[in-house]
Amino acid sequence: MTAESTPEPGIPDEDGTNGPRHRAKGRRRKPRAKRKGLLVMAWTAAGIVVLGGTGAGYLYFKLNGNINSVDINQALGTERPDKVDNGSENILVLGSDTRSGSNRKLGGGTDDGSARSDTAMVVHLYEGRKKASVVSIPRDTLIDRPECTDTDGKTHAAASGVMFNSAYTTGGAACAVKTVESLTGIRMDHYLEVDFSGFQKLVDELGGVEVTTTEDISDPDSHLNLKAGTHRLNGEQALGLVRTRHGVGDGSDLGRIQLQQAFMKALINQVKDVDLFGNPKKLFDLADAATNALTTDSDLDSVQSLMSFANGLKGIDAKNMKMITMPVRYDPANPNRVIVAEQQAEQVWTALKNDEAIPKSATKGTATGEAKDVVSAG
Template identity: 75%
Template sequence: MPADSTPDAGIADEATTGGSGRRAKGCRRKPPSKGRRAVRVAAWTAAGVVVLGGTGVGYLYFKLNGNIHSVDIDQALGAHRPTKADNGSENILVLGSDSRSGGNKKLGGGTDDGSARSDTAMVVHLYKGHKRASVVSIPRDTLIDRPECTDAKGAQHPAQSQVMFNSAYSTGGAACAVKTVESMTGVRMDHYLEVDFSGFKQLIDDLGGVRVTTTKDIDDPNSHLNLKSGAHTLDGTQALGLVRTRHGVGDGSDLGRIQLQQAFIKALVHQVEQVGVLSSPTKLYDLADTATKSVTTDSDLASVKDLASFAGGLKGIKPSHMNMVTMPVEYDPSDPNRVIVQQEKSRLVWNALKDDRPIPASAVKGAATGEAKGVVETS
């Protein structure tokens, strides 16, 4: 049996699963399969790919293409980076941005200073053959050593020790976030995808909401979320509150929020399967327009055609062949609001991705979790 078709390739014994899809260039558009939809929403911050994989390059191409923002990561970081894999596997850094400016000002919470941070970060690893994937969430409150970075205006920022992970993005933008992740992991990021708050909110509204069931009451004034236990159809504002809440569930940590995000991804996959966007040209256009206005990519994915081709190439990934884990961390003994990396276990995770191997279950066993698993289920 070929290596990329091994039944347990990319699947840890105790991981939470989901899935997605993709179409090669030049192929006739087909209705998205369950696996194709699932991988596209493997990270809510990459939700725009849900639409882009189905739009093709028809009469809307030029308008939608002009919506996309991009960053030339390769030029910004130069040649001093981890080696790019030559076996067809790929790594994508997916970020959710909580900019305090523009349409995000009323959604971001916290300070109203126009700054931005990476509220959510996930490394998506596509295994050789693109039949399986692993997603590793990086807690934003992780204390890390950030390398020297140059921001988009050319200003240099010296390296810093023991700073929060999400400070890399607020310090030097996308390029600094990528450089920091590569420094932490030793793994080359082949692509970059970012979606902001207002775009995520509008995408959920364009979909008509997402149905979930909460097994406990959630009340978090900080994320403007108040849900009683039971079934709900979340609009964009509520969905955004759910994936951002931390004080209303579990132990109040960022780790609990990550568990909610992973549960919401499953609910979003289920909802996309039900709405039939391809049967409604108006709904499809609204989704595509919102997605392309909201997404920021690396320069290699900076067109509808390239994004559609990238998404279309994932069609072989089934939901059961997608692994979702959190980078192994433990609570900082000196500050319960921060976490520190479990270095030995994390090396097992990143080395597995570097070598295109499944993440061993032992790598995540015993790590801090946030105690929010099971609070949200697919309705």
């Protein structure tokens, strides 16, 4: 490849391909909740910059006290992929649902207080922080989960042929990170987790998010009913949109991921359009909701650390944040599950390790949820 033809870092404009898929007979499982969390960092940083300028130090400490953290490095020890020193960073972003407290009335499903993570994204920040890649990992992917030790020091045995999201349920954040590192061969530099109710509050504090749907969406499981057209979604509606599964596409988790990625782009655009700096109270309310919703790794467990991290994301917006789903195929033995398309997935992880563009061939012919163009930024 010549210098003139070398692509800039990023992901091809296509979010996967249109591989054929027929809905399986019978009912699928009810959907779990989905959340998004990366932009919380930018909101928090903006709030602290303004509040710090007013000398409102006590507000800083209030926000600082909101943040929960887990010591991933201590739990995982040294048996991890090497950190690549090429200026890039990789962040595992999870959505969690404890089915307890304020989450309980929102979630549906079982109400046993157990923790679940049904949204997982590897966010790769390229050198220079002008572009990012987001690779969603389907919760229904069948994987071999490695032995892992949780943050309480309890060891959990390895397991074969289990769903990806069982890692978080089994051993919490540390086990989820170890599983992703085992799956990708990439070291996760940071960990961010946003809870179910926190997502709803963040959208409401932002004043809603505008999206356009190209078809009617009706899903009683996620309590979402939208006619085709443009809508400003409040927190409850946004939560319904990123949870919905039966209302669009082929009814699979892959279709839901495509909706989530479209919503994230709309969310980024919304943040860019809101004059947060003109309203310090709104900034604080947003930062307060953001930090209350967050769990981070111990390297990001202060407002100062979050602010520094967020400042590095200011140059990234929807047009230079490319999103795909990890290459998978439907499991021939169970159409409600997917399996990793090994050779193509390796193309994805190799590109990220080298801080390069993911080739279009990585997603060619892989499974798709058939919901790519249902939702767009309003």
